[in-house]
Amino acid sequence: MIRPGPYRATRLWNETIRLFRKNMPLRRHWVHFRCHDNSFTASEAVDWLHELLKGSHNFGPEVTRHQTLQLLKKFLKNHVIEDIKGRFGKEDFEDNGQVYRFPSISPFKKLPRHPPAQDVFIPKAGHSGVEKEMMSQRMLPFKPLVLNSESWKKRHSIAIGELRECQVMKRREVTSREMERIWMSATLTRLQTLLGLKSLNGVLDTALLSPNYIVYNVHNINKQGIVVLKDKSEDLPQWVLSAMKCLANWPDDGHTKQSTYPGFERDILRTVADYFQELDEPLLTFQFYDVFVSILGLIEKRQATSEALQLCCLLLPPAQRRKLQLLLHLMVRVCKNSRLPALNSAVGTRMLMVQTFSRSILCSADEIDLDELLATKLVTFMMDNYEDVFRVPSRLQKAVEEHIAHLRRVQINYSGVEASPLLPSSCMYVYEKELREQKAHGSQDPFLERLDGIIADKELTAKQKKKKLKQFQRSYPEIFRRRFPTAEREEAATAPLLRRPQLMIVTLKKPFQRSWSFRA
Incomplete structure (x- = not known):
């Protein structure tokens, strides 16, 4: 299992090629009265690689033979394999008896030597007052704060018996912008913890995130937990909603009582599929591709995977989250509907749903060679855990509510001791300037x-x-x-x-x- 982290898709590509080159059975083949050692036919490669992918925890048993064939076409295009005449570069690989071999050059993709710039969370600007001052500070995830001796004496003077003059004061009301900042900070910290990373650097560009999306997705939902949009123009077109409702409730929906014909339900599915496949970007958006691929590295830990997906889906724009919820709801309902006629004679309903909509849910802006396999793995998990994926994580909500309640609580202010601006341990973000000052002091054990x-x-x-x-x-x-x-x-x-x-x-x-x- 390739663990979460930057460039996981590239690491998966290299690992798949390594196993393929190392373990693919090679033998002698005769073509036009000529002998070719250490070679294999196209059908042999499809058979062997299909079994490898189905048995891998990185992909799983949902991988189809057709997907394996598509991967081998990409292998040929990227010179992972070549025909016996040394030709490559085109995706003209077919499931037949044509003979291929491995080239002598290394087919592995190189990972960037230097990671991208430090992952930084900057709430979007354009506000005034206290919020603007807060947002102007660059922030980064950090472990529990290390203080120098002087700071420790100030902040912990009460614990060692030095009582100071104090006064009771009430904190000001928490603004909506501050609340959004708290939600964002807590969400990113928890996500980083679940992925087991020191930083979200290379996995998620936090500078492009909007803190208000999280609060909106948490509080603006209906009884079924689906996001309700204030701007109806961002919603699905009415004809798409009607088609989805008809298919999800087949045959009990009132629309189907009108004239129908054999294959009517297949045409409805084709109508819905055409809409989602023609979208400008997938429902999980291009910017979240790397983080969702990293979450697949947790797939063996169901609870951790579900919570990580919950967090990332909260970061989505509300319109994208709503469309994703409605589409997955349709896919689950169709798979469970025993009264629905077969939608495809060659493929089961569940596999048809995954193959039809997976790339409408997850794909990369650039051509990624494992896009289809990774999307299949993710969509399958989301279908199996549909109810959990769109819940608000209870641990996150509790941490945020406790911190907001702390800010609103009456405080005791001691003279000479500054109130800590930090969030609780679950939301531990500090200013970059303060972090540099701590490193400059070099004080590792002020308590000692x-x-x-x-x-x-x-x-x-x-x-x-x-x-x-x-x-x-x-x-x-x-x-x-x-x-x-x-x-x-x-x-x-x-x-x-x-x-x-x-x-x-x-x-x-x-x-x-x-x-x-x-x-x-």
Whole structure:
């Protein structure tokens, strides 16, 4: 299984070619009284490669013989194979007895040496006030924040016992633009986590995303969970909706009570297919091609794949999401309708639906050699998990709601301590400038520095020092254990500092004894 990441389609292409060249059985063939060793016929190649693709987790058993034949045509065009006369470059490969061989040159595609520019999320500009200032900052996904010693002292002074002057203040109301930013940040962070990537760089161009799409797709839905468009001009034409409704409800829809004829349902399907196949771009849009191909790398983990698809479908323009929902709903209904006559004599209904609409759902702007196979794999999964794919991820919604509630909650503002502008751990994005400053300081363990500072502080009394160490241990047990992995090391390091001078004990006992004897 090729894991998620940049250039996954290219890596799949190279892996398929590697297995084909390494394991394809080769033997001697005679053509026009001439012997050709280490060769194979076209039909032998189709048979063997078809079995390889069906048994691969990257493609699955849905791969058809026709799709395998199309792939071998691309192999011939890209000089992965050649005929016995060394000819290639055309897609004239047929399922017959013509003899082919592997060329001596390497057919693998080269991956870019340098990755694209750093993945950056920039909400779309064009607003004023606080939102404009927020959007002008370049942001990038980042792990939990690492602070230097000075920042740590300011933000965690309460945990170590240094109470400051405070006042109760109420945060301002969260604007719609800020809410969109929170949804976008949480969505991208969760998607990056599911894909197991350090960055979405090379997988998704976040600069082209619109934060308001997510909020719209979450809140503007009907009882069936399908997006409702405010601008009806972006919706499917009425004649397409009528045709889809007729086919989905066959034969109970009122439209079919009028005059029908044998093959009427096939003509309806052809009408719907013509509309979707003539769209300018697929329903998942060209810009999301790489990220959906990467999600296929999680296909063995059904729950993770479903959640990743949920997140990516939330990023779609509402009009595209609605069309995708209606089309998949039609495909699922048609496959489950036992009363619907056969729509094709040679292919089953399920495979017909996948073959007809897969490239209307997913394909690349450029010619990608595995487009059809990858689209088949994705559409099959989306059909099998239609109800889950278009749900709003509960984990994402909970994280966003908790953060918004936190922003609206009454806060305690301590003097000298700036309120943290960061989102919670599930939405951890920081400003690029702050990240560069942290790297420049080079402070990796400010917590350990603070702990050592408490131990070495000569101005603290033994009682104060012991109290602060206990507070630190309760607040940061993992940091404390790193400094003192065993009880012996803790005692060896702290005992000399916490031991009271013997002279002080003697001076305290004498006044007490005299006072007692005086009363006696």
